[in-house]
Amino acid sequence: MAPAAKQPTLSRGAGAKFQRILDAAIEVIAQKGFHTARISDIAGLAGVADGTVYLYFKNKDEILMTAINTAFDAFVARARAELRPLTSPVEKLRRLIHLHLETLGRNRPLAVVCQMELRQSARFLAPFSNQRMIEYFDIARQAIREGQEQGLFREEMRDLDAARCLFGAVDEMVTSWVLAEHEYPLLDVAEPVADIILLGIERRLKR
Amino acid sequence: MAPAAKQPTLSRGAGAKFQRILDAAIEVIAQKGFHTARISDIAGLAGVADGTVYLYFKNKDEILMTAINTAFDAFVARARAELRPLTSPVEKLRRLIHLHLETLGRNRPLAVVCQMELRQSARFLAPFSNQRMIEYFDIARQAIREGQEQGLFREEMRDLDAARCLFGAVDEMVTSWVLAEHEYPLLDVAEPVADIILLGIERRLKR
Amino acid sequence: MAPAAKQPTLSRGAGAKFQRILDAAIEVIAQKGFHTARISDIAGLAGVADGTVYLYFKNKDEILMTAINTAFDAFVARARAELRPLTSPVEKLRRLIHLHLETLGRNRPLAVVCQMELRQSARFLAPFSNQRMIEYFDIARQAIREGQEQGLFREEMRDLDAARCLFGAVDEMVTSWVLAEHEYPLLDVAEPVADIILLGIERRLKR
Amino acid sequence: MAPAAKQPTLSRGAGAKFQRILDAAIEVIAQKGFHTARISDIAGLAGVADGTVYLYFKNKDEILMTAINTAFDAFVARARAELRPLTSPVEKLRRLIHLHLETLGRNRPLAVVCQMELRQSARFLAPFSNQRMIEYFDIARQAIREGQEQGLFREEMRDLDAARCLFGAVDEMVTSWVLAEHEYPLLDVAEPVADIILLGIERRLKR
DNA sequence: TATGAATGAGAGTTCATTCAT
DNA sequence: TATGAATGAACTCTCATTCAT
Numbered sequence: 001m002a003p004a005a006k007q008p009t010l011s012r013g014a015g016a017k018f019q020r021i022l023d024a025a026i027e028v029i030a031q032k033g034f035h036t037a038r039i040s041d042i043a044g045l046a047g048v049a050d051g052t053v054y055l056y057f058k059n060k061d062e063i064l065m066t067a068i069n070t071a072f073d074a075f076v077a078r079a080r081a082e083l084r085p086l087t088s089p090v091e092k093l094r095r096l097i098h099l100h101l102e103t104l105g106r107n108r109p110l111a112v113v114c115q116m117e118l119r120q121s122a123r124f125l126a127p128f129s130n131q132r133m134i135e136y137f138d139i140a141r142q143a144i145r146e147g148q149e150q151g152l153f154r155e156e157m158r159d160l161d162a163a164r165c166l167f168g169a170v171d172e173m174v175t176s177w178v179l180a181e182h183e184y185p186l187l188d189v190a191e192p193v194a195d196i197i198l199l200g201i202e203r204r205l206k207r
Numbered sequence: 208m209a210p211a212a213k214q215p216t217l218s219r220g221a222g223a224k225f226q227r228i229l230d231a232a233i234e235v236i237a238q239k240g241f242h243t244a245r246i247s248d249i250a251g252l253a254g255v256a257d258g259t260v261y262l263y264f265k266n267k268d269e270i271l272m273t274a275i276n277t278a279f280d281a282f283v284a285r286a287r288a289e290l291r292p293l294t295s296p297v298e299k300l301r302r303l304i305h306l307h308l309e310t311l312g313r314n315r316p317l318a319v320v321c322q323m324e325l326r327q328s329a330r331f332l333a334p335f336s337n338q339r340m341i342e343y344f345d346i347a348r349q350a351i352r353e354g355q356e357q358g359l360f361r362e363e364m365r366d367l368d369a370a371r372c373l374f375g376a377v378d379e380m381v382t383s384w385v386l387a388e389h390e391y392p393l394l395d396v397a398e399p400v401a402d403i404i405l406l407g408i409e410r411r412l413k414r
Numbered sequence: 415m416a417p418a419a420k421q422p423t424l425s426r427g428a429g430a431k432f433q434r435i436l437d438a439a440i441e442v443i444a445q446k447g448f449h450t451a452r453i454s455d456i457a458g459l460a461g462v463a464d465g466t467v468y469l470y471f472k473n474k475d476e477i478l479m480t481a482i483n484t485a486f487d488a489f490v491a492r493a494r495a496e497l498r499p500l501t502s503p504v505e506k507l508r509r510l511i512h513l514h515l516e517t518l519g520r521n522r523p524l525a526v527v528c529q530m531e532l533r534q535s536a537r538f539l540a541p542f543s544n545q546r547m548i549e550y551f552d553i554a555r556q557a558i559r560e561g562q563e564q565g566l567f568r569e570e571m572r573d574l575d576a577a578r579c580l581f582g583a584v585d586e587m588v589t590s591w592v593l594a595e596h597e598y599p600l601l602d603v604a605e606p607v608a609d610i611i612l613l614g615i616e617r618r619l620k621r
Numbered sequence: 622m623a624p625a626a627k628q629p630t631l632s633r634g635a636g637a638k639f640q641r642i643l644d645a646a647i648e649v650i651a652q653k654g655f656h657t658a659r660i661s662d663i664a665g666l667a668g669v670a671d672g673t674v675y676l677y678f679k680n681k682d683e684i685l686m687t688a689i690n691t692a693f694d695a696f697v698a699r700a701r702a703e704l705r706p707l708t709s710p711v712e713k714l715r716r717l718i719h720l721h722l723e724t725l726g727r728n729r730p731l732a733v734v735c736q737m738e739l740r741q742s743a744r745f746l747a748p749f750s751n752q753r754m755i756e757y758f759d760i761a762r763q764a765i766r767e768g769q770e771q772g773l774f775r776e777e778m779r780d781l782d783a784a785r786c787l788f789g790a791v792d793e794m795v796t797s798w799v800l801a802e803h804e805y806p807l808l809d810v811a812e813p814v815a816d817i818i819l820l821g822i823e824r825r826l827k828r
Numbered sequence: 829t830a831t832g833a834a835t836g837a838g839a840g841t842t843c844a845t846t847c848a849t
Numbered sequence: 850t851a852t853g854a855a856t857g858a859a860c861t862c863t864c865a866t867t868c869a870t
Contacts, residue, residue: 245843257854464856582789582791
């Protein structure tokens with residue numbers, strides 16, 4: 001499920017350290033922001049020496065990249081697996097939204113990093129695998145097109161636009177949650193968002 | 208109400224320089240990101256000495272803050288003014304979406320800065336006037352509540368959730384546009400988004 | 415005589431600082447070697463902040479390069495000027511040797527840097543203007559060829575080889591002096607070296 | 622006298638490894654310079670783990686020292702052996718020059734290291750056995766004094782100066798060869814140098 | 829002996845900010 | 850107001866060296 005480590009043996013000693021550094025990085029970056037986070041903060045929280053970080057990551061950028069990519073890969077894999085058995089396009093989209101909110105709602109630091117640093121990294125870090133973003137959208141677009149083919153969703157609508165609205169709406173919920181001053185279960189907004197988006201794309205029988 | 212001058216005389220000599228620095232900052236930050244943008248870059252593009260920047264802004268953070276706040280204030284003021292004469296909640300929301308996309312679609316660097324740096328600043332810089340964000344949302348929420356009162360929009364829906372979906376969807380359109388490799392008119396997506404969001408919140412007469 | 419500064423106004427304030435840093439660098443590098451010399455050592459000795467060094471030099475390498483090149487340029491210019499009026503090839507070579515030893519004998523730190531770091535920089539730093547080395551050799555070769563044309567120096571001898579012997583011999587004198595444990599006037603060896611080299615290249619009338 | 626083993630058994634397993642590390646070090650240092658050469662480069666080329674290097678050498682400095690000293694010892698031993706049977710001081714010096722050039726001309730990396738790093742190490746590394754340098758010079762000085770006693774070489778000349786000229790000239794030939802862009806047999810310059818130096822120190826019968 | 833993961837001191841360089849002019 | 854030279858804190862990354870296995 002977890003996408004597995006890339007470095008050393010991963011068994012226990014190593015791999016564990018790789019993960020510790022990654023987790024610490026997410027934690028620290030979530031707290032102070034990427035640019036303000038110091039390698040020594042990350043190393044300190046991970047319980048390793050500064051230099052050790054560089055045994056597992058080429059540089060600071062790569063840590064962020066890896067954190068985000070790893071999370072994304074895991075999410076996309078899980079989303080694919082969970083949507084596959086579903087037949088109803090509507091159900092698929094509801095499940096996707098639920099999954100998105102559940103995943104981030106369960107891991108606040110990761111959510112913070114994704115909401116706050118993702119766009120930056122999309123622009124400046126390597127090709128941040130916009131690929132991964134595309135994959136996410138593809139899952140949604142696929143379901144939307146199926147819905148259109150089945151006459152459930154509006155035909156004149158571009159599936160890309162619909163996917164963007166869906167993603168944007170969900171994303172904004174996460175951002176609000178992350179910035180909120182008091183805590184609340186992120187999943188609470190799953191249904192309201194799903195309702196709006198689905199009603200927004202569903203075909204009207206009568207007007 | 209009108210953008211208003213914050214600095215000195217504003218007339219010509221000063222004020223002009225204030226604005227030049229601000230514009231330069233947006234340009235440079237859009238290009239390299241806030242943390243990578245150097246004061247000397249900004250000063251250079253504005254045609255002033257590095258030190259001069261500090262006659263108009265307390266520090267680097269404040270430049271970003273001011274740029275965003277200024278833009279926001281102008282936008283909110285304009286939105287208020289343009290929505291006031293409208294009576295239909297539906298029209299109000301359509302106009303808001305249109306305005307949002309038009310404003311940013313017309314000023315790419317500003318759009319880039321808003322999409323890429325806004326969240327960061329929301330989290331770390333001063334109180335970034337989340338106030339301003341709240342005002343934006345309030346405009347939308349107001350219209351939504353009116354729509355609910357008039358029986359046009361779904362009643363069981365929380366107006367805040369609806370406003371977030373609306374903002375999130377529009378915001379994602381801007382982000383996509385900013386990150387896109389080829390150019391296209393941002394306004395092209397105004398209608399598709401508006402359709403989805405409005406249909407999503409409108410009350411169904413029949414099902 | 416001094417080749418003049420490259421940076422700022424050179425008048426007093428600036429230019430003076432450029433030179434102070436350069437002098438400090440030579441001093442420190444002579445003492446600890448280039449790689450062991452820290453920028454902060456140099457800055458400290460020059461009485462400026464670390465960062466100031468970078469206002470005058472792009473990086474550490476450039477400091478060494480500049481120091482060596484400046485010294486070389488000055489030397490070559492002076493050598494050219496002093497040899498010009500001389501007509502006798504023999505006198506020219508004697509003067510060259512004298513000049514070489516006098517120049518370095520007068521400035522021990524510079525001599526140390528040249529003897530200890532020159533070869534390294536010739537190999538790794540930029541093109542260290544091997545150009546400059548070539549110019550030095552050209553002065554000697556020119557005189558040697560003149561001597562050959564006048565029947566004073568052996569004809570079958572390659573002027574380049576002769577120049578190298580001359581330079582090598584003089585250079586070794588400087589190295590010995592630099593490494594010596596007790597001090598002595600470097601110029602003392604001018605005549606002995608000149609004798610050996612000149613007798614070595616002069617044509618024998620009788621055998 | 623013979624190079625001799627310094628480390629363990631030398632036979633096969635060990636000793637072989639000691640030598641592999643030494644050779645690798647010379648290779649790497651010749652290529653990148655001492656300070657830029659990393660222990661891991663050397664270990665890698667030698668086919669051993671980084672830590673293993675420290676089983677054979679106390680630290681990085683010692684590797685360079687050992688490499689140079691070993692080469693020097695071997696050279697001095699060989700020079701002594703080859704000059705012993707010769708009776709003519711002139712022949713002895715010619716042979717010394719030939720040996721010097723042949724030894725380095727046959728082993729380019731070693732030559733590079735000697736030319737480029739020797740002076741540094743002479744100054745900073747331990748007592749780098751200036752002892753060894755002295756031994757080299759002593760061989761030359763001995764022959765020179767013999768020549769003077771036999772009335773072959775100029776009497777007023779200090780044997781140390783003559784030896785330095787000889788060494789300096791030969792050394793410069795090696796340096797030129799090492800820095801040259803195109804290859805050529807180093808031994809080609811043996812005779813020209815020998816001619817110049819010998820004629821330079823020989824006594825003139827007639828003038 | 830051999831390994832190589834881990835260490836952590838250290839250095840070059842950048843750049844926001846200041847201040848004398 | 851305006852300048853821009855100067856500052857120096859701060860930070861990333863490297864690499865010689867160690868030591869548990």
